[in-house]
Amino acid sequence: MHSDPGPNEQNDDCLGVRVPEGVELGTKGVAAVIADGVSAAEYGKQAAEICVQGFLSDYYDAPEAWTVATCGSKVLQSLNRWLYGLGQSNSLDGRGYVTTMTSLVFKGQSAHLFHVGDTRIYRIRGTDFEQLTRDHSFSFGKGGSGLARAMGMDTGLDIETASFPLELGDRYLLTTDGIHGFITDSVLKEVVLAAREGDFDQACRLLCQKAIEAGGNDNCSAILIEVQGVGTASKREHQRNFQRLPFPPDLAPGMKIDGYEIEKELQATSRSQTYLAREIETGQLVVLKTPSVNFEDDAGYIERFVMEGWIGKKLKNEHLAGAYVPPRGQYFLYTVLEYIEGPSLEEWMKANPKPDVRQVTSIARQILHGLRAMHRLEMLHQDLKPSNVIIHPTRGAVIIDYGSTRVAGLQEIDAPFAGQHHALGTLGYSAPEYFLEKLPNRKSDLFSLGVIIYEMLTGKLPYGEKYERCHSVRDFSVLEYHPATKFNSHVPVWLDGALRKAVAISPQRRYESYSEFEYDLEHPNPKFLPENAGPFIERNPVLFWKLVAGALLLAEAATLVWFLW
Structure with a gap:
């Protein structure tokens, strides 16, 4: 990958790739993100950085029980809401944090894209060169154009999503409009096909150079990825993608589950059970929270249960309990929470x-x-x-x-x-x-x-x-x-x-x-x-009107007595 400011002093583009190791590579896959901060926005550069860093962080922190499609959409919605709030608080026109964003996740036998704006993804399969995304833009006047969708533009977000099978040798190219806005598809295809393994960064630099030589006046960035292996979709992975993780069995002291050993039960209610557990490799004490079988068919309950772990991973404050990712992967539905010592x-x-x-x-x-x-x-x-x-x-x-x-x-x-x-x-x-x-x-x-x-x-x-x-x-x-x-x-x-x-x-x-x-x-x-x-009527309106009613009743009684007398 490569990014170049072009003829500009500031580079508003941002890009990143994350290739995890161990269990996470199989459960989450590889993610690539590219963003182009809108130049007309006051904080376009910051918006692009927030999107790239936020996606690569939040996607990998999300529950394994979520499918890639669910996870990517939730993360983008959350990032969009965050950018919109920043824009409303910190800019005069309320649209200071606006950026395009395109991400691609490779997991198992599939690639999944999430796209907002006019950054692009291309696929080169053999000699076929195909643009996989649509530009969310519109034209006006004499050659004018604008974005119809962007991150941070509004509270509502329409995300373009798609998934498709992977094949060995597929190459995927992600670009900002500083590249594809100035050089043709034939040039893009030529450079990508000519790139040799190990020289992909050089191919991205060459694309930036060609865009600038063609009169490009914008920042230009590119990511080039080749599929060198395709995962196998096991029965367990299939269940994870299309169903939920199974509820764990009843746990008791001494039992082991996914790298944890149960120490004791802390609490059991009609909604969940919590256990003090020890991580076997490190000895760290944690709290395992398991769902109640009473709600095994309750989709709303399960959704909230899964969310709890995701929320805990997002919170970073000494007065908030955190959450962890199981070190050996997760094969049952439970949440790993920080153990907080002390009385309630x-x-x-x-x-x-x-x-x-x-x-x-x-x-x-x-x-x-x-x-x-x-x-x-x-x-x-x-x-x-x-x-x-x-x-x-x-x-x-x-x-x-x-x-x-x-x-x-x-x-x-x-x-x-x-x-x-x-x-x-x-x-x-x-x-x-x-x-x-x-x-x-x-x-x-x-x-x-x-x-x-x-x-x-x-x-x-x-x-x-x-x-x-x-x-x-x-x-x-x-x-x-x-x-x-x-x-x-x-x-x-x-x-x-x-x-x-x-x-x-x-x-x-x-x-x-x-x-x-x-x-x-x-x-x-x-x-x-x-x-x-303040006035008594504001401090205690109920008592005030009770006293008023009593006074009126006494006055009425006094009047009646006077007439009778």
Whole structure:
């Protein structure tokens, strides 16, 4: 492969190839990616780099249970959403991170392409020269042209995909328009056919040189790959591609599975089992989470289970538990999660029924930082509760369990599950919008965090037991917030005001940003002090109208007595 800026000072192209070793070569294959940052975009170069690096990272981190087609599409959707968000935040026109992108994955007996924009893939088989991709562009005016599709252009992404059988000796050429826009197919074919094994980089340099000599005024890049071996599709690989991995058998201490030895069972619920396991080669302790056989035919459950491992591999924060790839490949459906030593927050609360307020706000801040790291990747945890937080001796609070996590960039293409906004977590900690089938957002996780802080301080929930029985707007409208100061006199009034705002029934009344809430947890906000608490009708509307109704009833009774007298 080779990339040249041409006559320009900056090279907005980016390209990469990954050839893994060992088990990963068979389970994931070889991937090649080429991207051409749109010159009219403010950050086209950065967009191209994000796409190439992101694809080569995320594709290999994805679950083995996903087919290549599913995996590639999910990764591109996620990258597109990320670029679009960056563009909206960092550029004047909202389209600063835009790039074309074309990737090719070789696995087993097939090649799989994923294509957005006007970069291209050609195949040379014998003497046949064929363009495998279509240019997603349009013409206008006198010789003008523009891109109809590109990464980062919009939240919706129409990906061109295809797969086709491999043959020994096939050559695949990936180019940016700095090459194929200035030299003919016959020249491309001539250079590719003439290339000798070991001289492919030189052939790519020659293509760039010919494009520049032909008047090329753009960056030019090329990747040339030859198929020197075709994998055999075993029965097991066929199942992986078109079905799911089988559920593992019941596990017990001493049993071995895919390079792990089971130490003990940690927890068993109706939805899953978790085990403490040791990696045999390194001795590292991990947590194996296996699916419950109760859901063996539940496609939605299996999809979420598989997603948990993928999400854990994406998260890099000391307050978030990570996930691992099995060292010897994976032949059963399970997730390998980071083992976090320490008690759960639920256990910590039982051992500390009357904690110091500063201890509580310190733990809250750590959980908040973990949530914020997830939100930067457009992920919502959706099941934040004390049992899903571990208090590690050095890392502090660490969030675990991503079985209910929602990933915005992937939600759009999971059609069977995209409309499921109902409460996936524990009822007492889930925000009202889940019960009302409204679209959740970052404020939904904020509500759960507020409930946890309230419970740490009081041992109770902010709306009492009635909350879990609410199912309609009317049900929620009559709920009353119970001041934390009522149950714990050591809770400052201003801190109670911050909690009241965080767990407001209406998302519009909650904090707009996590940083604002974090600040109010440790700094008295004058708005929450008694003299600035606002009109009584806003602070306690239910009680206000009850008092009004009582006053009217008394007035009516007094009038009746006066007339009778």
